[in-house]
Amino acid sequence: MHIKKQAAERHTLSILVDNEAGILARIAGMFTSRGYNIESLTVADVTENHAVSRITIVTKATPEVIEQIIHQLDRLIPVHSVNDLSAKGPHVEREMALVKVAGTGDHRIEALRLAEVYRARVVDATISSFIFEVTGTTDKIDTFVGLMREVGLLEVARTGVAAISRGKELT
CATH class of the missing domain: 3.30.70.1150 (ACT-like. Chain A, domain 2)
Incomplete structure (x- = not known):
């Protein structure tokens, strides 16, 4: 029996978070502790009252691993939403x-x-x-x-x- 291994694909994740100290370290730590690589990472305040930031992460992984990453990010308390822009369509x-x-x-x-x-x-x-x-x-x-x-x-x-x-x- 031959099991076909899925190839890693490039994904761009958009994560909206509370703009608070330590959130970037927690997210980067989650990637590091699970052996996921971050190819690109940007962070910027996106609201007028400076309460929410957008973290954009580019990573390569299989669809199953991307799904795991999204679920793990969703569980972090200051995370409002996680969107896989690559999977959602045109961006x-x-x-x-x-x-x-x-x-x-x-x-x-x-x-x-x-x-x-x-x-x-x-x-x-x-x-x-x-x-x-x-x-x-x-x-x-x-x-x-x-x-x-x-x-x-x-x-x-x-x-x-x-x-x-x-x-x-x-x-």
């Missing part, structure tokens, strides 16, 4: 990166040309380097960073994924 994901690139001569010209193609903005420049700001999907950021490696990549800082469902439904 928008964006990430921002600051990309520092060294370059003179042809490398400098090529870096500027590639930045234009990827709609990256120059946010700082010196005689020998640039810092680009680029936003988009994780794949777009990965591709841009890979191309910049060829022309003089020095450093990258990334925000992590921010995501929200499309349409009128709240997440």
